[in-house]
Amino acid sequence: MSEPVESTQNFVDAVDQEALFDALVHQLRFDDRGLIPVVTQDARTGEVLMMAWADAEAVARTITRREGTYWSRSRGELWVKGATSGHVQKVRTVLVDCDADTVLYLVEQSGAACHTGNRTCFFRELTADGIRNDEES
């Protein structure tokens, strides 16, 4: 009697995911909360879209599923970007910096990255007078 194909695939995926998770925990430098900062850049325009945090599971999911995934510090849970808004991030490349304590997601952003409706979260300039409020949208 042969195993159903689907459950074999799930088993393989689970093993790969575990190996990747272990590699990330050893190779990346997470802080004392188990988090690493993530910079997210639009792969097409080069715009820096947002900065957020990820735990090892979020980085592993981002690499394997190619969906921008983070750790929400306010909600205390895994956060797949766009899961509720539909503004998902298709991840082309994941880079890591020289001392392995910051990650960069290069993404194809659907819609606005920012919850304000702006394409990028960085839509305000900081001047000698403080924050200049000139929202795009």
Add this chain to the structure above:
Amino acid sequence: MSEPVESTQNFVDAVDQEALFDALVHQLRFDDRGLIPVVTQDARTGEVLMMAWADAEAVARTITRREGTYWSRSRGELWVKGATSGHVQKVRTVLVDCDADTVLYLVEQSGAACHTGNRTCFFRELTADGIRNDEES
């Protein structure tokens, strides 16, 4: 008897710097260490060069002197990028994100931003096998 011009200018600069410092402390959301993450992007190429931290003084100096300035967590001191290496950053624009807890410096980078000699600190890809080491330089 008139005041020497230079000392009057220093006084004005000091007042402006103090006002800016106060504005930043009230408008930006520094963490419990008094720091804020800074993403630094090449204003010409769009490359994300590095991610570091700044305190209010470092952000104020960056805005007024237009030199990329940070807080070195390892050395526990203000860090003017390139002060020793010569790889200075001329700052064109400083942006702040929607919730005012991350800053973005848009800079003209002299030489390499990374201490490894790579132009950017993000020169390694993170794949399903972990960090892929293919340094540019």
